Amino acid sequence: MKIPLFAENLRKTYRDFWGRPRTEAVRGISLAVRPGEVVGLLGPNGSGKSTTIKMVLGLLRPDGGKVELFGLPPSEPAARRHVGYLPELPDQHRFLTPRETLAYHAGLMGLPSSGADARAEALLDRVGLARAAFDKPLSECSKGMARRAGLAAALLGDPQLVVLDEPTSGLDPVGRHEVKELICELSRDGKAVLLSSHLLSEVQDVCTRVAIMVAGLVRAEGNLSGLLERRDAVRFTVSGLPPEKEADCRAALGVASGGLDVAVDHPAATLEEYFLEVLRAAREEGGAEGGAAAVADGGGAR
């Protein structure tokens, strides 16, 4: 099977009405999401996460680079057949109910209307939407309910690649937990998941890999365990050690532990600490005051 998402050296510059470059949103990003992987896209506001996601889905035309969904360019509808997308602010038809929203998306996917009700109910149940909200217009639903309906729509048609932009935004802690469980479940089912979020703990809980974007560039990328491991320090973990022996142990580096199991590993920083460190380093290099990089020349920023 072709890799669900492959992007290479993607570039995007936003221009003003006269075509002058204003913001270099993405400056050469490469990304791949394989089946069973949950890849987290992290970065401050304006770092190019949403732009990247939109280019991946064919909603924005990249200025350079290459994107493939299942081996096809995303501008081709066939490439998006197995993709589910939950945008950050799903400005859906607010007069439709969650059930009708799913029917609408099913229609867009060309799915037959037979069995649509059962399919919609199963998905809405799966994302934990209360049954009473199934037939309530989205305009009357809470933000969390609308989010769940959007998530259900993203999962319509059993997509092999699920792109989630801030999936837990507006959800309560229980809802967040359920969505995290759902993402893990998708991963276990072999689906590829690309997740963009500001909630670092959420990303840490569900992602197998992360890419940290700052000013349109991926500043750090890799497996979470690898990224969070500190190679410049060594940690000794001793199980069941009495407090009075702690000093001895420290002094003798485990020899004085009295024969107890001594585990030595690398202490891990939290994802949040690491994220801030990457961000600070990027800022020290210059050109990244906010999330976005300003265009140096070209008469754009006026």
Added chain:
Amino acid sequence: MKGVPRGGAGLARAVLATARASALEALQQPAAILIGLSVCSLVALQPLLQLHSFGESGRLVRDCALAAMLLGGAALCALCSAAPMAAALAGGGAATALARPAPRAVLPVGHWLGSVCAAALFVWCVAWQSLLAGRTAEAYVQTAHFAGDIRDALCGAVSALLPAFSLGLAAWRNIRRGTRIGTAFFVIMAVLAPLAAALLGFWERDGSWLGFAFWDPGLDWRIVAPSLAIWLLLCAFCAGGAAFATRLPAAAAASASFLPFVLGFFADGLASSEHLAVRALAPLLPSVRDFWLAEALANGGSVSSSALPLAALHAAAWSAMALAVGTLALRRRDL
């Protein structure tokens, strides 16, 4: 990998799903309810308020009703169709839809189809109100006991109350069952107006009971053809609105929708110009004269058999051109 069906049937489903959502969205807008209610009420009240007949019974009422249908329909299409589509493109709703395996053309075409359906419901309601208003209008009646001009007060009262009653019923259904008030209003109105016209056929214009054996609706069916022509013009108008909405923000798209419509008033002048280049511009505009068939009904006349097919052809050509331009514009747009 489990496949999602595509091809002609899949594409048709995508267009219909977009059309259905767009029609519901258009009819549910507060502006749509307001326009529907005011135009239907205005048409019904005309024969009760107008004191002139301009030498022909019901002509002023008929012309005013058709004019209200045209202007109200144009406002409905601009405010409730072009503007929401532009808002969806700006707000991300369109991005959600187009992240699906549907070509970009689905959006303007589906939106246009939805607007056309909403416009059809509006024209249907106003046309029935116009038929009832035509019956209400002062007309010369000669019976065994009476000869003179009379208004059909019963018909006038029924048609004047219909819009308010429909809105009340829609509101009641909304409170009790959560039914969408806008859609319910138009649907109730669309059902009740012909029903009222049929029932009123059992009464004479002077209010006397005709009996079940003497049913005569007394409606001037000639108004149907001009109403259809207006709907065809609204179809072209919606296509223009959908095309503008692919590039302009909501308010600008709604305003720009009127541009081809206004230019259409000059199409005749352009067509008769001496300059070939100017004459060539004329067919590119939806000439309002081709769609305004009310004049043909003056003095007992009727619409010629070729007028409606010509109007349909013109509307189809204009709509196809506008939608093609809109689709091309959307293909290059970043969402």
